[in-house]
Amino acid sequence: MKRRDFLTTAAVGAGALAFTGCHRAEETASKGSANINKGKKVTLKLATSWPAHFPIMGTGVDTFAKRCGELSGGTLEIKVFAKNILVPAMQVFDATSAAQIDAFHSGVYYWKGKNSAFSIFGGMPLGLTSEEMITWLKFGGGYELWRELYGKFNLYPLIGGTTGPQMGGWFKKEIKSLADLKGLKMRIPGLGGEVMKRLGVNPVLLPAGEIYTALERGTIDATEWVGPALDSMMGFAKAAPYYYTGWHEPGSILEITFNKARWEKLSDEHRAIITAASEEMTGNMLQEFRYKNAKALAELPDTVQIKTFPKEMMEAAKVALNDVLMDESAKSDDFKCVLKSYEAFYKLNKPWDDISTKNFLEIRS
Amino acid sequence: MKRRDFLTTAAVGAGALAFTGCHRAEETASKGSANINKGKKVTLKLATSWPAHFPIMGTGVDTFAKRCGELSGGTLEIKVFAKNILVPAMQVFDATSAAQIDAFHSGVYYWKGKNSAFSIFGGMPLGLTSEEMITWLKFGGGYELWRELYGKFNLYPLIGGTTGPQMGGWFKKEIKSLADLKGLKMRIPGLGGEVMKRLGVNPVLLPAGEIYTALERGTIDATEWVGPALDSMMGFAKAAPYYYTGWHEPGSILEITFNKARWEKLSDEHRAIITAASEEMTGNMLQEFRYKNAKALAELPDTVQIKTFPKEMMEAAKVALNDVLMDESAKSDDFKCVLKSYEAFYKLNKPWDDISTKNFLEIRS
Numbered sequence: 001m002k003r004r005d006f007l008t009t010a011a012v013g014a015g016a017l018a019f020t021g022c023h024r025a026e027e028t029a030s031k032g033s034a035n036i037n038k039g040k041k042v043t044l045k046l047a048t049s050w051p052a053h054f055p056i057m058g059t060g061v062d063t064f065a066k067r068c069g070e071l072s073g074g075t076l077e078i079k080v081f082a083k084n085i086l087v088p089a090m091q092v093f094d095a096t097s098a099a100q101i102d103a104f105h106s107g108v109y110y111w112k113g114k115n116s117a118f119s120i121f122g123g124m125p126l127g128l129t130s131e132e133m134i135t136w137l138k139f140g141g142g143y144e145l146w147r148e149l150y151g152k153f154n155l156y157p158l159i160g161g162t163t164g165p166q167m168g169g170w171f172k173k174e175i176k177s178l179a180d181l182k183g184l185k186m187r188i189p190g191l192g193g194e195v196m197k198r199l200g201v202n203p204v205l206l207p208a209g210e211i212y213t214a215l216e217r218g219t220i221d222a223t224e225w226v227g228p229a230l231d232s233m234m235g236f237a238k239a240a241p242y243y244y245t246g247w248h249e250p251g252s253i254l255e256i257t258f259n260k261a262r263w264e265k266l267s268d269e270h271r272a273i274i275t276a277a278s279e280e281m282t283g284n285m286l287q288e289f290r291y292k293n294a295k296a297l298a299e300l301p302d303t304v305q306i307k308t309f310p311k312e313m314m315e316a317a318k319v320a321l322n323d324v325l326m327d328e329s330a331k332s333d334d335f336k337c338v339l340k341s342y343e344a345f346y347k348l349n350k351p352w353d354d355i356s357t358k359n360f361l362e363i364r365s
Numbered sequence: 366m367k368r369r370d371f372l373t374t375a376a377v378g379a380g381a382l383a384f385t386g387c388h389r390a391e392e393t394a395s396k397g398s399a400n401i402n403k404g405k406k407v408t409l410k411l412a413t414s415w416p417a418h419f420p421i422m423g424t425g426v427d428t429f430a431k432r433c434g435e436l437s438g439g440t441l442e443i444k445v446f447a448k449n450i451l452v453p454a455m456q457v458f459d460a461t462s463a464a465q466i467d468a469f470h471s472g473v474y475y476w477k478g479k480n481s482a483f484s485i486f487g488g489m490p491l492g493l494t495s496e497e498m499i500t501w502l503k504f505g506g507g508y509e510l511w512r513e514l515y516g517k518f519n520l521y522p523l524i525g526g527t528t529g530p531q532m533g534g535w536f537k538k539e540i541k542s543l544a545d546l547k548g549l550k551m552r553i554p555g556l557g558g559e560v561m562k563r564l565g566v567n568p569v570l571l572p573a574g575e576i577y578t579a580l581e582r583g584t585i586d587a588t589e590w591v592g593p594a595l596d597s598m599m600g601f602a603k604a605a606p607y608y609y610t611g612w613h614e615p616g617s618i619l620e621i622t623f624n625k626a627r628w629e630k631l632s633d634e635h636r637a638i639i640t641a642a643s644e645e646m647t648g649n650m651l652q653e654f655r656y657k658n659a660k661a662l663a664e665l666p667d668t669v670q671i672k673t674f675p676k677e678m679m680e681a682a683k684v685a686l687n688d689v690l691m692d693e694s695a696k697s698d699d700f701k702c703v704l705k706s707y708e709a710f711y712k713l714n715k716p717w718d719d720i721s722t723k724n725f726l727e728i729r730s
Contacts, residue, residue, distance in 0.1 A: 070637040071436055126729055129722065131496065131655065134648070139656035165721040227721070245724045272435040280644040283499070290496065291504035294717035306720055314728050352659035355671055356530040356592070357494065358726040359610045363679050364491055365719065 022145055022337035042270060043077040044102040044262070049089040049110065052082035055230065056292065057254065060161050060285045061105040064256070067277040076270050078103075096259050097153045103258045105160050109190045114153065117334035120342055121146045121157075123252040125192045125321055126314075127342070130162040130251035130286055132349055137253070140345035145338050156263040158278045160256030161285035164293070168244035168309060169224030170215065170236040175244070178313045187211055187223035191324060192248030198320035199313065208234075215239040224248070228296035229289065237304050245308045247317065254285075387510055387702035407635060408442040409467040409627070414454040414475065417447035420595065421657065422619065425526050425650045426470040429621070432642040441635050443468070461624050462518045468623045470525050474555045479518065482699035485707055486511045486522075488617040490557045490686055491679075492707075495527040495616035495651055497714055502618070505710035510703050521628040523643045525621030526650035529658070533609035533674060534589030535580065535601040540609070543678045552576055552588035556689060557613030563685035564678065573599075580604040589613070593661035594654065602669050610673045612682065619650075 046065065050058040065078035081101075083089035092104035093111050108122030121142065123133060136142040137159060150157050169188065175181065182200040186193075193203035206214055206223075214220045216239040223240070225231045237243070256278050263271065329336040411430065415423040430443035446466075448454035457469035458476050473487030486507065488498060501507040502524060515522050534553065540546060547565040551558075558568035571579055571588075579585045581604040588605070590596045602608070621643050628636065694701035 067637070067641060070634065071641055073634045129725070131651065135652040135655045138649070138652055165725050167721075228717070245720050245728075247725065247728050250725050250729070269435065269438045272432070276432060276436055276641045276645045279648050280641045283644050283648045284503070286496065287500040287503055290500045290714070290717070293721070294714045297717045297720070298713060308724060308728075348663060349655070349659045352593070352655070352662045353726070354730065355610050355662070356532075356658070357722075358730070359673060360494070360530050360612065360615050361718070361723040361726065363610075363612050363673075364615070365723070 022148060022334055040267075041075050041077070042266065043079060044258075045079050045081065045086065046103040046105060046256075047081045047083070047085070047087040047092045047095065047101050048104065049083050049092055049106040052085075054082075055233070056285060056288050057105075057161065057163075058082070060281050060288070061256070063284070064105075064160075064277050064281040067280065068273055071273045071277060072270065076273055080105075093153070093155070093257075096257060097155055099154070099259050099262065101259075102262050103256060105254065105256050108157075108253055108255050112190070115149060115334055116328050116332045117145075117149055117338040119191055120335070120338045121253060121255075122190075123249055124342070125195055125248040126250070126318060128251050128346060128349070130164050130253070132345075132353065133162065133251040133253050134159060134282070135349070136342060136345040140348070141341045142338075142345070145341055149334060149338070150257065151260060154260045155257050156260040157255050157257040158275060159253055159282050160278055161254040161282050163226060163249070163252045163254070164286050164289045165227070166246045166249035166252060167224065167227050167231065168246045168248065169222055170231070170240035171222040171242040171244060171307075172215070172218070172240045173221065174242050174305075174307065175309060175313065177310055178316055181313065184222060185220045187214070187220050188248070190248075191321070192224070194324045195248065195317050195320045198323060199316055212236065212239065227289065227293045228300065229292035232296045232300070237301050241303050241305055242307050243300075243304050245306065247309065247314060256281075387513060387699055405632075406440050406442070407631065408444060409623075410444050410446065410451065411468040411470060411621075412446045412448070412450070412452040412457045412460065412466050413469065414448050414457055414471040417450075419447075420598070421650060421653050422470075422526065422528075423447070425646050425653070426621070428649070429470075429525075429642050429646040432645065433638055436638045436642060437635065441638055445470075458518070458520070458622075461622060462520055464519070464624045464627065466624075467627050468621060470619065470621050473522075473618055473620050477555070480514060480699055481693050481697045482510075482514060482703040484556055485700070485703045486618060486620075487555070488614055489707065490560055490613040491615070491683060493616050493711060493714070495529050495618070497710075497718065498616040498618050499524060499527065499647070500714070501707060501710040505713070506706045507703075507710070510706055514699060514703070515622065516625060519625045520622050521625040522620050522622040523640060524618055524647050525643055526619040526647050527654075528591060528614070528617045528619070529651050529654045530592070531611045531614035531617060532589065532592050532596065533611045533613065534587055535596070535605035536587040536607040536609060536672075537580070537583070537605045538586065539607050539670075539672065540674060540678065542675055543681055546678065549587060550585045552579070552585050553613070555613075556686070557589070559689045560613065560682050560685045563688060564681055577601065577604065592654065592658045593665065594657035597661045597665070602666050606668050606670055607672050608665070608669050610671065612674065612679060621646075 048061055053059055053062060061080055065080045068076045068078050086101060087095040092106055095101045096104045109119055112119045128136060146157055185202045185204055186196060187206045188196055188203050189205055197203050204220060211223050212235055215223055225234060325339060329339055413426055418424055418427060426445055430445045433441045433443050451466060452460040455475060457471050460466045461469045474484055477484045493501060511522055550567045550569055551561060552571050553561055553568050554570055562568050569585060576588050577600055580588055580601060590599055690704060694704055
């Protein structure tokens with residue numbers, strides 16, 4: 001079977017990006033605004049997948065909600081509910097779809113079971129960075145596809161922040177070769193976990209509250225989480241001294257997603273306010289992650305050793321990722337369709353990023 | 366004389382960033398809001414340094430102004446005036462300071478003559494990228510210093526977009542060694558021009574409309590501009606085939622700056638609207654630059670040769686930059702003070718960026 005040419009860097013013309021819909025015939029979403037509600041006080045219930053005031057992600061959505069109030073002169077109130085208060089963390093998608101609540105703030109990668117294509121909107125191992133993901137969504141046709149596919153669940157998504165590049169995780173033993181991965185038990189979800197599985201790892205899922213103990217007791221050999229700022233709070237440094245640089249979540253996208261019917265009933269002004277506030281939140285979150293990761297990195301205990309995975313492992317990961325993407329494409333037309341748009345942007349963007357950001361960071365060092 | 370240790374990458378603790386003011390005694394800006402104006406229709410005149418609807422930068426501020434109207438339900442109108450309509454391009458700072466207009470959209474680097482320290486807020490050769498600059502301004506104390514120093518001119522600045530990494534410029538002859546720079550006439554302004562001067566270049570300033578002809582006729586040997594998207598419109602490829610990757614403007618910051626007294630008279634709601642709309646504009650502009658640069662790069666004529674400056678030249682540029690920064694610091698306490706804050710953030714940020722973004726972009730390739 002011919003390998004997909006996902007990771008090549010050949011430039012493609014902009015024509016490839018003209019492609020905008022997976023199911024054109026179904027693109028009949030109502031465009032009608034409901035300015036009938038203009039000026040009326042509106043209260044929306046938004047549930048998150050995070051504990052109350054969880055650093056950066058949770059406080060980000062708290063600030064977003066406050067901002068909607070400020071921008072609207074108090075006519076738009078967004079009530080934020082931490083996980084499990086109104087809705088369990090992993091049921092916010094369904095509850096919003098069913099209009100039990102109005103909106104949710106979560107990570108897109110959680111909803112792969114609903115449609116495998118959704119995982120691409122959340123980010124891709126070895127793929128686009130946060131800034132690149134947002135550029136694809138806004139300028140490369142990604143938003144149109146996301147909204148079309150979420151529309152089938154009566155949902156309307158907005159980018160609700162991004163983490164920036166995440167770390168590769170904490171390992172009890174050093175990984176010196178691809179062979180060292182064989183049989184390793186690692187807490188790693190999503191497409192990254194799929195790739196690791198094909199490299200011989202046994203990926204496991206664990207609730208956040210159980211990871212540290214499992215790592216400390218040796219029930220698992222490794223875990224990924226986010227980056228220095230949030231990882232430090234988990235205490236992983238005490239249980240696993242090797243901290244690996246990242247590859248599997250270079251630009252994870254969070255979402256603020258609304259019940260679509262409810263969204264369409266909002267006034268133009270309230271929709272503009274929510275959109276602008278979500279954009280402000282996205283920039284702030286990326287910058288806050290950068291600042292707090294830099295601080296936390298400087299404050300890690302001396303026992304932590306920062307490592308980069310062996311080159312042979314990363315090369316094998318690229319091959320395995322291509323296989324995963326081929327398999328998912330064969331199983332789902334939606335996945336294939338979204339991947340096509342993503343790849344077109346990837347190939348357009350990479351030559352520019354290589355001679356601009358990447359090249360500059362090398363010159364600076 | 367001991368060289369400043371500007372470009373070292375040693376991590377510093379967060380303590381260094383607690384420093385927040387150049388002139389603490391003068392930090393007595395009024396905090397009083399004027400909600401007396403809430404709900405009243407407000408019209409502000411904003412002049413730019415760009416031609417009408419200039420791509421990305423000019424259209425960005427057009428969208429910003431429209432957004433302020435949408436977010437305020439029409440109670441906040443921002444009238445945008447292209448350069449030379451109300452005010453000449455390079456007099457928008459003075460006109461806003463004197464309250465002849467309410468606000469301006471321009472590049473911070475233009476106002477070096479007012480206070481050399483301002484150039485740092487606009488970006489630094491071999492320094493921070495756009496995302497890093499914004500993080501320094503918001504989280505590293507940069508905004509406080511910028512607002513304090515602009516306050517002396519009765520101005521209140523907001524980030525008004527950013528270009529992302531710019532290219533190093535178009536050269537008629539290939540630069541194979543540092544020696545090839547000697548006597549070269551190049552259109553390059555700002556700190557980048559200062560550095561180039563110390564490398565033997567004769568930096569010249571030319572109005573935008575005269576650059577192409579000067580390059581085509583050989584009056585100048587080289588010019589920098591922005592990046593593929595905007596450079597393509599200037600036709601430089603026809604006059605100079607060597608297109609060099611960037612080092613001198615890795616993250617230039619644009620500004621939307623208000624007359625401070627006028628800003629303080631706005632309602633809390635209108636100030637929140639302007640701030641959120643400027644944040645939305647900043648993200649959109651960075652992403653639009655990325656997308657359009659990638660497209661324009663793919664469409665450059667085959668005659669263009671993308672080149673990277675010789676390593677010895679970049680090493681010499683780092684030394685020359687340190688000398689420029691020392692000289693400017695010796696001449697101005699404000700420059701020294703702002704540079705201290707910038708350097709503290711630079712040293713905190715770089716170890717994190719090196720193991721996250723830089724490392725990832727290398728793995729991806």
